Amino acid sequence: MPDPQSPSAPAVPPTPPVPLSALLAREDLALRLIAGPAEPDTVIHWAHTSEMADPYPYLLGGELLLTAGVHVPEAAGSDEGIPGSGGADSPGGYFDGYVSRIVAAGGAALGFGLAPVHDTVPRALVAACDTYGLPLLEVPPQTTFSGVARAVWQLMAQARLAELRRVTEAQQSLAAAAARPDPVPAVLRQLAQRVGGWAVLYGPEGTELARAGRIPPARPPKATRSAPRTRPGIPAHPADPGPSGAAPTVGGPTERTASTGTTRGPTPAIGAPSPGAPPAPASLGEVLAELAGVVRPGAAQGPTPSSATDTVGGIHLAAYALGSGQGFVLGVAAPRRDPGDHTIASVASVLLSLLTGEHQSGSGAARSAALVRLLLGAAPEAVAPLLGGERWVVVHARPAGDGPAPDAVAASALGAALGSALVDVSGDIVRVLVPGDREPTAQPGWTCGVSAPASPHAWATADTQAARALARARATRAALVRHGDRPALADLVPPADAEAHAQALLAPVAGTPALTETLRTWLSLHGSWDRTAVALSVHRNTVRQRIARCAALLGADLDDPDVRMELWFALRDD
Numbered sequence: 001m002p003d004p005q006s007p008s009a010p011a012v013p014p015t016p017p018v019p020l021s022a023l024l025a026r027e028d029l030a031l032r033l034i035a036g037p038a039e040p041d042t043v044i045h046w047a048h049t050s051e052m053a054d055p056y057p058y059l060l061g062g063e064l065l066l067t068a069g070v071h072v073p074e075a076a077g078s079d080e081g082i083p084g085s086g087g088a089d090s091p092g093g094y095f096d097g098y099v100s101r102i103v104a105a106g107g108a109a110l111g112f113g114l115a116p117v118h119d120t121v122p123r124a125l126v127a128a129c130d131t132y133g134l135p136l137l138e139v140p141p142q143t144t145f146s147g148v149a150r151a152v153w154q155l156m157a158q159a160r161l162a163e164l165r166r167v168t169e170a171q172q173s174l175a176a177a178a179a180r181p182d183p184v185p186a187v188l189r190q191l192a193q194r195v196g197g198w199a200v201l202y203g204p205e206g207t208e209l210a211r212a213g214r215i216p217p218a219r220p221p222k223a224t225r226s227a228p229r230t231r232p233g234i235p236a237h238p239a240d241p242g243p244s245g246a247a248p249t250v251g252g253p254t255e256r257t258a259s260t261g262t263t264r265g266p267t268p269a270i271g272a273p274s275p276g277a278p279p280a281p282a283s284l285g286e287v288l289a290e291l292a293g294v295v296r297p298g299a300a301q302g303p304t305p306s307s308a309t310d311t312v313g314g315i316h317l318a319a320y321a322l323g324s325g326q327g328f329v330l331g332v333a334a335p336r337r338d339p340g341d342h343t344i345a346s347v348a349s350v351l352l353s354l355l356t357g358e359h360q361s362g363s364g365a366a367r368s369a370a371l372v373r374l375l376l377g378a379a380p381e382a383v384a385p386l387l388g389g390e391r392w393v394v395v396h397a398r399p400a401g402d403g404p405a406p407d408a409v410a411a412s413a414l415g416a417a418l419g420s421a422l423v424d425v426s427g428d429i430v431r432v433l434v435p436g437d438r439e440p441t442a443q444p445g446w447t448c449g450v451s452a453p454a455s456p457h458a459w460a461t462a463d464t465q466a467a468r469a470l471a472r473a474r475a476t477r478a479a480l481v482r483h484g485d486r487p488a489l490a491d492l493v494p495p496a497d498a499e500a501h502a503q504a505l506l507a508p509v510a511g512t513p514a515l516t517e518t519l520r521t522w523l524s525l526h527g528s529w530d531r532t533a534v535a536l537s538v539h540r541n542t543v544r545q546r547i548a549r550c551a552a553l554l555g556a557d558l559d560d561p562d563v564r565m566e567l568w569f570a571l572r573d574d
Contacts, residue, residue, distance in 0.1 A: 064148070182399075184407075215285060442479035523567060
């Protein structure tokens with residue numbers, strides 16, 4: 001006989017749970033719930049037949065226990081007398097002990113078969129199941145126990161198939177979200193939608209970086225059974241990790257997390273007041289933020305768990321440490337915990353780990369050294385070899401259309417796609433310094449302008465080229481525009497002479513940057529009012545007024561192609 005108190009006693013298996021309501025809905029079985037709670041989230045993990053008077057040693061938890069009442073003494077099986085009165089052999093005394101042992105072993109429900117032993121379900125058994133909150137099913141004579149067990153396995157196979165289909169669809173949608181221009185918010189939105197709750201990304205300092213979905217409302221606590229389940233390893237309910245306000249549970253990313261271990265006492269619930277203190281319940285957001293601190297590296301001494309779970313007010317909370325090792329944490333709050341939720345959240349955490357991890361185009365130490373040298377006065381060309389090359393390309397990018405302003409994570413993802421970790425975000429513009437041996441390509445959801453390859457001393461010029469290329473790309477609605485780098489007629493004039501001529505020619509408008517930039521953009525777009533307005537994000541009438549002002553100050557006819565060509569050469573050298 002197995003030892004029920006053995007530490008190695010198995011817990012509820014990782015099989016897909018079957019809702020008891022689904023089994024009751026099978027018309028071929030004709031089962032009827034006659035006692036106990038009729039909760040829709042009651043689930044069973046398997047069916048087991050036993051005629052033992054004490055089934056406790058043979059149950060693992062989560063079973064639908066089937067019995068024909070062969071073990072019931074004749075006196076206990078009689079419906080005469082008052083249920084609950086008398087000794088152990090009386091109807092009330094026998095069934096009270098029998099049901100309490102099933103509940104203590106973690107049994108999910110009891111099925112009582114009619115015929116050949118009993119024509120009706122004993123009233124004392126019905127009363128005991130109501131007392132202990134154990135669902136009691138009446139199994140009609142035409143339904144065999146093997147037929148009930150087969151139905152359970154069929155429903156379990158259907159649940160497993162539905163779970164695999166749900167996880168597969170979630171993986172595909174999460175992967176598609178990770179490829180969007182705003183990958184982190186998109187992944188969080190998909191995750192929140194899939195679990196029907198709330199998803200949030202916390203930074204290394206615990207600050208909330210992004211969120212999606214809505215915090216689910218807390219549910220009223222369920223009525224608990226009269227007798228607690230005492231077997232080690234058996235949770236309070238097969239589908240629930242523990243009672244409301246239970247201690248956070250920790251474990252690996254692919255295992256079902258367990259409650260407190262056997263070598264130390266229980267841990268206070270996250271967000272719970274200390275003993276003797278007045279109750280001050282924290283919001284779910286605060287509790288989830290505290291739970292995230294449990295898995296953040298360096299938050300506690302010893303090994304840091306990779307995931308943690310808690311249940312507060314009937315809401316299931318989970319925190320996952322992202323694999324980048326930089327302290328990012330994914331938090332999830334859901335009103336229920338369906339099969340596959342842990343797998344879906346794990347897929348999201350892997351994708352977020354890739355999106356938040358630092359892209360290594362060179363070692364972090366080399367980039368740090370380059371920054372320090374620049375701050376201490378070194379020339380850009382002296383630190384460029386530390387960053388990975390002699391020639392560089394500057395890329396200016398902004399979200400296509402009316403997309404949201406990029407955040408640091410979206411900018412990092414763009415830099416990773418372009419092959420560089422040297423990224424700067426300024427307003428709605430992202431600037432990326434890309435090694436010259438890498439060819440920037442159009443990125444979905446972004447409008448990009450690319451400079452000509454430049455050595456470090458010409459980075460400022462390349463930055464200007466990229467900005468102008470981006471303006472042209474927006475005006476022409478192109479995904480990417482490159483600055484031309486082929487030899488031009490202006491290269492035949494010595495640079496000093498060209499610069500002096502440009503300064504003299506543009507002196508009347510040089511003091512007004514808005515005029516020179518408008519004139520440059522207007523000329524580059526062949527005098528198009530509408531496209532210039534788009535490129536500069538101003539009204540077309542503003543463009544007309546500025547160009548008219550330039551013509552008046554310069555004393556030139558801007559409809560003359562020779563004048564336009566001379567001004568264009570001057571603006572290029574300005």
